Each structure stands twice: as C-alpha cells, then as structure tokens.
Amino acid sequence: MTQLHFNEAVYQCEPGESVLDALTRQGVSIPSSCRNGVCQTCMMQSADANVPSAAQNGLKSTLQAQNYFLACVCRPTTDMDISLPDSSDRLLPATVTALRQLNDEVVCVGLDCPSLPDYRAGQFINVYRDTGFSRSYSLASVPSDPYLRLHVRRLPAGRMSNWVHDELKIGDSLHISAPVGACFYLPGAAQQPLLLIGTGSGLAPLMGILRDALNQQHAGAIHLYHGSRDAAGLYLVDELREMAAQHPHFHYTPCVSGGSASSIHQPGRAVDVALAAHPDLTGWRVYLCGNPDMVKSARKKAYLAKAAMNDIHADAFVRVAAANQ
Numbered sequence: 562m563t564q565l566h567f568n569e570a571v572y573q574c575e576p577g578e579s580v581l582d583a584l585t586r587q588g589v590s591i592p593s594s595c596r597n598g599v600c601q602t603c604m605m606q607s608a609d610a611n612v613p614s615a616a617q618n619g620l621k622s623t624l625q626a627q628n629y630f631l632a633c634v635c636r637p638t639t640d641m642d643i644s645l646p647d648s649s650d651r652l653l654p655a656t657v658t659a660l661r662q663l664n665d666e667v668v669c670v671g672l673d674c675p676s677l678p679d680y681r682a683g684q685f686i687n688v689y690r691d692t693g694f695s696r697s698y699s700l701a702s703v704p705s706d707p708y709l710r711l712h713v714r715r716l717p718a719g720r721m722s723n724w725v726h727d728e729l730k731i732g733d734s735l736h737i738s739a740p741v742g743a744c745f746y747l748p749g750a751a752q753q754p755l756l757l758i759g760t761g762s763g764l765a766p767l768m769g770i771l772r773d774a775l776n777q778q779h780a781g782a783i784h785l786y787h788g789s790r791d792a793a794g795l796y797l798v799d800e801l802r803e804m805a806a807q808h809p810h811f812h813y814t815p816c817v818s819g820g821s822a823s824s825i826h827q828p829g830r831a832v833d834v835a836l837a838a839h840p841d842l843t844g845w846r847v848y849l850c851g852n853p854d855m856v857k858s859a860r861k862k863a864y865l866a867k868a869a870m871n872d873i874h875a876d877a878f879v880r881v882a883a884a885n886q
C-alpha cells in the first residue's frame with residue numbers, strides 16, 4: 562500500500578491500483594476521459610521525480626522533465642506528493658466558427674482558438690463541454706488553415722457527440738486542450754510510400770496527415786482507404802476524388818464492408834482491401850485511425866506484411882471507460 566498526498570490530505574493506493582482509481586474510490590473527482598493513457602485529460606504533477614515511467618508515455622519531454630504523469634496509468638510503487646495542474650494552464654478558449662454536415666452522422670466543426678500552440682496535422686485535442694466533461698477529437702485541419710477542423714460522429718446515446726450535433730451553434734464558446742498525440746506526418750523520407758487506413762470518423766486525422774504530406778511535397782505514392790459499414794457512412798468522397806485527380810501520386814479507395822461491389826466503392830473492410838492491394842509493406846509508412854479493434858488488427862496485419870514497427874502510426878478512438886460514463 563502506498564500513500565498519495567493530494568490537496569493537504571492523504572489517500573491510500575492499493576498495490577497495482579492507479580492513482581486515478583485510488584482517488585476516485587475515495588471520493589476525489591479528477592478530470593478524466595479515456596482512462597487508457599491516451600487522452601491525457603487526467604494529467605497530474607508529482608512534487609518528486611518518483612513517477613513510474615509507464616505513466617509518462619506519450620507526454621512531451623518538457624512535461625516529463627517536470628514530473629507530469631497520467632493518473633489513469635500511474636501505479637505508484639512509493640508514496641507520492643501530487644497535484645492537479647491549474648485548469649487555466651490546460652484549457653484554451655475557442656469559438657465555433659463553422660458547422661457543416663458531412664453525412665447523416667458526421668459533422669465538421671470549425672474552431673477558432675487564438676491561443677493555440679503549434680500543432681501537427683493528425684494530432685488530437687480534448688473538447689470540454691464543461692470543465693469536468695471532455696472527449697478527444699482528431700484534427701482534420703493543417704496548421705495553415707484559418708481554423709481547426711474536427712469530424713464528430715454521432716453515437717447512439719453519446720453524450721458529447723449528440724450535444725455537438727444538436728446543441729452547438731456557430732459563435733458558441735467552449736474550451737479545448739492543447740493538441741497532443743504522436744500520429745502525424747513527419748517530413749523527410751519524401752519518397753516513402755504512405756498507406757492511410759481509417760474507418761468512420763477515423764478519416765479526420767488522415768485528412769490532416771494527407772493534406773500535410775501533399776503540402777510538404779511528399780513525392781512517394783499515398784494510398785488512402787476509408788472504410789464504412791455502408792455507403793452512407795462514407796464522406797468527403799467528391800473532395801477526395803478531386804484531390805486524387807489533382808495529385809496523380811495520391812490514390813483514394815472508399816470501402817464498404819456490408820455491401821456488394823459498386824462503381825463508387827470497393828466491397829470489404831478497408832484493411833483487407835488495402836492489404837490485398839499492397840501485400841508487401843516493406844519500406845512503407847502506415848497510418849491507422851478509428852475503431853480500436855480495426856486499429857489493433859490492422860497494426861498486426863501491417864507488421865506481418867513487413868511494415869517496420871516504428872513506421873506504423875496509429876490513433877485508436879478508444880471509448881471512454883464505463884467507470885467514467
């Protein structure tokens with residue numbers, strides 16, 4: 562058993578228990594969302610450097626050096642003296658500048674955030690409905706765009722996504738976090754072929770990555786496979802076809818897993834269609850975004866197709882844990 566010193570009180574942490582679970586169990590409310598070490602909503606700071614390294618995975622080195630850590634995956638082995646960063650350090654004010662329905666279930670939200678730090682296309686932000694309730698959304702925009710763009714898919718009974726679809730209006734103010742995440746385009750290796758596979762609103766980060774790669778004169782072939790269960794779930798089809806017509810080295814394949822062949826899309830799961838067309842991924846860079854099960858299985862398949870592990874970049878849209886619903 563270790564002790565957590567927080568806000569002038571002491572809390573017990575069972576062996577193997579996370580800091581977040583220990584505090585929540587003892588009635589302390591900490592902002593959190595995915596509880597999976599991804600979204601960084603539950604970031605805390607330790608007064609000492611006794612932070613388990615696994616609790617700092619994915620944090621910028623400047624944050625790691627200041628003993629910041631993710632409470633949901635921090636399982637202490639010694640007592641810790643911890644605090645929450647000031648919310649004014651974490652939350653950036655933003656204004657809704659655009660709302661555009663991309664299909665029946667996905668809306669594109671434009672956000673203006675004057676205090677936004679530099680970001681990479683494909684990273685994600687946390688959008689706060691209020692200070693204690695947030696969800697992660699990937700950036701479909703590139704830094705040169707006049708505003709941030711998100712693709713928010715409506716989920717049945719989804720609290721954030723239905724609020725965005727039904728209540729958010731142009732001109733509304735809200736708060737977001739600074740962009741985080743390691744799934745983005747890196748310039749260099751301009752001849753390397755790129756394989757982009759996404760399902761549903763997993764197209765959002767891929768749009769950012771694609772546009773960034775084209776803006777940065779990526780010369781190698783770029784193949785985008787966007788999958789959906791039915792044709793109605795596809796979106797930005799005309800825009801992507803137009804981009805493919807303008808850039809001969811960019812190839813776009815919409816895929817529908819629950820239907821038969823058609824003139825506008827390929828039948829089958831995006832990952833299967835992609836790997837049937839590109840069975841040997843030696844030397845490729847691969848981006849996988851969207852449904853966590855798809856991302857997990859595609860990562861394995863890409864590795865078996867000889868993509869190098871450090872050339873596989875992924876953003877799994879992990880669900881908010883039941884404990885946080």
Ligand SMILES: Cc1cc2nc3c(=O)[nH]c(=O)nc-3n(C[C@H](O)[C@H](O)[C@H](O)COP(=O)(O)OP(=O)(O)OC[C@H]3O[C@@H](n4cnc5c(N)ncnc54)[C@H](O)[C@@H]3O)c2cc1C
Nearest residue numbers: 696697698699713714718719720721722762765878879880
């Ligand atoms: C790094 C990251 C990036 C993300 N980027 C995007 C993005 O660009 N666009 C986007 O639309 N979403 C994205 N998500 C998912 C998003 O953060 C929310 O989880 C999603 O919008 C649902 O939130 P909600 O509050 O509406 O649903 P909740 O109220 O949390 O959940 C409602 C119900 O839906 C179920 N559920 C939750 N998530 C899913 C899911 N993905 N598929 C099926 N059922 C689910 C829950 O189990 C629950 O029963 C991302 C997630 C992560 C971690």
